[in-house]
Amino acid sequence: MAGLKEIRTRINSIASTQKITSAMKMVSAAKFHKAQETFYRFKRYSSKVDEVLLQVASAANDSSLAKWFAKPTESRNIALVVLSSNSSMCAGFNQNLAKKVIDEGPKLWGELWKDNRIKVFCIGKKGADIISKKGVTPQLIDTEIAHLPLFNDVSAFFTQHILEPFRDGTYDAVFIAYNEFKNPAVQEPTIRQFLPFTIPEVVTKDSKSSDNLIFEPNKGDILKAIIPMALKTSFYEYTLENAIGEHGARMTAMHQATENAIELSKQLKLQYNKARQAAITKEILEIVSGAEALRG
Template sequence: MANLKEVKERINSVSSTQQITKAMKMVAAAKLRRAQDKIIQMRPYSQKLTAILNNISSGSEGSTDIVYAQERAVGNVLIVPITSDKGLCGAFNSNIIKATMATLENEYAGKAITIMPIGKKAFDYFRKKSYPLKADYYQLFEDVSFDNVKRAAEEVMDAFVSGQYDKVILVYNEFKNVATQIVVKEQFLPIVKTASEETSQQQQDYIVEPSKEYIIEELVPNSLKIQFYKAVLDSNASEHGARMTAMSKATDNAAELLKELKLIYNRTRQAAITNEILEIVAGANALESSD
């Protein structure tokens, strides 16, 4: 059985850890509220913009008029895994890395793969791999703003148009709620067209001015930048939700461990007191016998 000093030191250590995890949970909760507000406000705009784009671009000309929708033989692929800068958020980062590696090995084996990590965790992992790394934007989460994300999106879009990449894939966590983050693998480029009966029916509701071509030319790049920004915001909110959940569980586990340690401490203390009493009684008996 451990001595009292060891148990007491461990109790103090677990108690200090519990205070840290509780503080981190509160910080994550505060950051989550702001990040959640951003993604909730962004989603309706992004969804409506995408719906209008699909409606306008689903005409008779098809997708050939849009440079960002040109289908090519896939030889060069850019994959953008979006992780966090910090850990202590459960399986948040490892899920993205696993999904990215599965995509590389299963879907694009034999292709020329380039990795564009966003988030230090993705950068730290993939810089040790043999894949070419485009590491200009891995510190994007130090200042999450549309202007910063827009520059990254524009560079990716220009590289696709120039033929440097034939396909661009985003891998990120989609925020559902505090406890649920869903790993999403999304084709960013070329644009995936959806032509449904509902879309065809809704097309009659739009009057396009000054021309369909002008609207597409202006709308498509903005829609892609918004889509990229939404993925970053989703990942940002998911990170804080995952960290809040992880720190909440860690705090609860520390509380359970403290209960066990205090029980061990009390038992050890009682055993030590009992031993001391037995020694005193044995000493007194020995004295009486000698007399």
């Protein structure tokens, strides 16, 4: 009977776990749909800003503006922004991204990475914890943006730590490591160059030339305003995509955990019934044997 009691305890424990994972799945699903709605609503705006940026990029031939688009002659100072989450229980969302950074770092940046000379900015606690254990020391860890990505907060972070240092020449290039959202179950770890901004070849070969654009009141002033705004918009879009991936990964993980709990509960109930039947059969045999002994 001790075996039956142990099985009952496990069944009750798994039932409690199933309730928790099911509740977390519903919470993550609600957050996922809200984050997805915010992302796609903002995407329509950011796409238009990107179109404007691509149109005026070739017009930024002034030395002070060309830096945003021109490939650096040498990359001695590099900044890397790692987007992760503050919370766990989202499968390999953070681990896969950290592994991507650790594995690809030496290939992308060589001695700069090996000598720990890459300035790493972590948005999200979990990503920072993982890469810190691998010997990479983050320059800064921001948990507020990962918890709730608001445009003003993201813009302030980007301006202070990325935009102005790049403009002043502190960094030759800026990269972003993030999980590219495919669907709720799939997020692809990606490392992408963010600055200098790369103009797609299809745009440079387009027949529409920036020479036909009319700037009012002044081309230089307009470009100086448009370029930072477009870069802030693009960076904020990455943080929104990171939020979608986190909630999608957690929703999927909790769904799988709930399904596993249901399956395990079925197996334990079957095991419990078999053990109970065996115990009952044993008791009946003992009673019958005792009755036969009294007769004999």
